[in-house]
Amino acid sequence: MAQNTTRVGLIGYGLIGSAVRDMIEKNPDNGMEVAFIHDQDASRLTDLGDLALEDLAGFDERGADLIVEMAHPAVTRAWGTKILQKTDYMFISVTALADRELEQAIDATSRKHGTRAYVPHGGVVGxxxxxxxxxxxxxxxxxxxxxxxxxxxxxxxxxxxxxxxxxxxxxxxxxxxxxxxxxxxxxxxxxxxxxxxxxxxxxxxxxxxxxxxxxxxxxxxxxxxxxxxxxxxxxxxxxxASTPASIYNTVQMIGSTGPGIHLR
Ligand SMILES: NC(=O)c1ccc[n+]([C@@H]2O[C@H](COP(=O)([O-])OP(=O)(O)OC[C@H]3O[C@@H](n4cnc5c(N)ncnc54)[C@H](O)[C@@H]3O)[C@@H](O)[C@H]2O)c1
The missing domain is CATH 3.30.360.10 (Dihydrodipicolinate Reductase; domain 2)
Incomplete structure (x- = not known):
């Protein structure tokens, strides 16, 4: 059976973002590839070649099936609904959801455009x-x-x-x-x-x-x-210490198209 590839856009290339990129690329069986990497600190993008996306306004041209925020809750305030008008969005800086208006806007945008917003369990056990x-x-x-x-x-x-x-x-x-x-x-x-x-x-x-x-x-x-x-x-x-692997695991639960036995 032909395997589809899920293209994943990464926002935030710090401790978690760089670890998640490595884990996506180390496992070619998982059916995922990195579509772009964005960070507000341009110095973090210098060695990334075509993967670097300096201006997040160009995210839609990269054809990501899922965009993952690993930067700051400000990203969801500025970009959450714009992204959800086009594609699926997972945000790990979950404190953004404490803002009722933002929570409602995310929910309403995903319903209107048929996209999905994801909150990972991240550092939460249980x-x-x-x-x-x-x-x-x-x-x-x-x-x-x-x-x-x-x-x-x-x-x-x-x-x-x-x-x-x-x-x-x-x-x-x-x-x-x-x-x-x-x-x-x-x-x-x-x-x-x-x-x-x-x-x-x-x-x-x-x-x-x-x-x-x-x-x-x-x-x-x-x-x-x-x-x-x-x-x-x-x-x-x-x-x-456990968070980068936890975030990758959730990206994989959403985006992996690979074969094998999968825990849910
Ligand atoms: N859900 C969870 O359980 C969980 C656990 C730990 C950390 N986090 C959150 O994940 C995020 C990343 O954590 P980290 O340890 O990798 O941090 P980090 O400081 O190592 O990396 C964050 C990166 O995001 C970039 N950045 C910050 N604001 C940005 C913006 N507005 N636009 C674009 N890029 C921006 C920074 O330049 C930096 O490279 C933080 O918001 C942190 O609070 C969530």
């Missing part, structure tokens, strides 16, 4: 269980613990280097934490979106300069059922 029981949960709590140097505090005007002891940076509904720490709390946003929503999910962000790992705990409770998940992992910049 998103399937949160989603499948979303009508059952009475409470969902997210606890995130990191060193201050791994938290981008620019939007709240804090210098992480000045934080010398254990400090609670946020304690409240998930909708409120997303604009304050847009590059750090994508797992909170995905948990909220999969489960009981941005207003009913509770987020706690604690930092301590003595911590070297990142910890995310999820505690969901409903009648007769309780879900408790904790992952402890090393972290580089704002990204936990």
């Amino acid at each position: 998103m399937d269980a949160l989603l499948e029981n979303r009508d059952v949960w009475e409470s969902v709590d997210v606890v995130m613990k990191k060193a201050p140097k791994n938290v981008d505090c620019a939007a709240v005007g804090l210098d992480p280097n000045e934080i010398k002891e254990e400090t609670v940076l946020y304690d409240g509904p998930t909708r409120g934490i997303c604009p304050k720490f847009p590059r750090n709390v994508n797992t909170h946003a995905s948990i909220a979106y999969a489960g009981i929503g941005f207003d009913r999910t509770h987020s706690l962000l604690i930092v301590n300069p003595a911590w070297t790992n990142a910890i995310v705990e999820i505690h969901a409770k409903g009648p007769g059922v309780e879900l408790n998940v904790s992952r402890i992992e090393s972290i580089t910049g704002v990204t936990g």
Whole structure:
């Protein structure tokens, strides 16, 4: 049987974007190829030859079947609906969804144009269980613990280097934490979106300069059922060690046309 090729456009060529490109290209059986790579930092595109797309306005000419954002929530604000008018779009900077108007615009555009928007589970362990029981949960709590140097505090005007002891940076509904720490709390946003929503999910962000790992705990409770998940992992910049492989796995779930046995 002839195999179709899924063309994947990549936005953001940093830690995750470059790892995802490598994983797509290392596995020729998966039926995917990179259609373009865009980054706002032009110096990251210099060695990419024809794959480089300096101006994202030209995305439609590259014929991508799926475009994957791995850059910043600002990309979805500026380009999400434009992309969805033409093709499918996966965005990993999920904090963008805390903006109700943007969420509605993404949903409406995909319905009007017959395209699909995807949110990957990314750093969330157990998103399937949160989603499948979303009508059952009475409470969902997210606890995130990191060193201050791994938290981008620019939007709240804090210098992480000045934080010398254990400090609670946020304690409240998930909708409120997303604009304050847009590059750090994508797992909170995905948990909220999969489960009981941005207003009913509770987020706690604690930092301590003595911590070297990142910890995310999820505690969901409903009648007769309780879900408790904790992952402890090393972290580089704002990204936990397991995330690049997780993002590639979701790209593959959507785009791979390769043979074999596939877990869903
Ligand atoms: N969903 C998840 O579980 C999850 C987990 C970790 C990180 N993330 C998010 O993924 C994104 C990428 O993470 P990373 O560790 O690869 O970061 P990174 O800093 O290593 O790379 C980001 C790249 O995107 C580029 N960029 C930033 N803003 C841009 C814009 N507006 N337009 C085009 N390019 C832009 C930067 O120049 C950089 O090259 C971040 O937004 C991060 O918050 C999501």
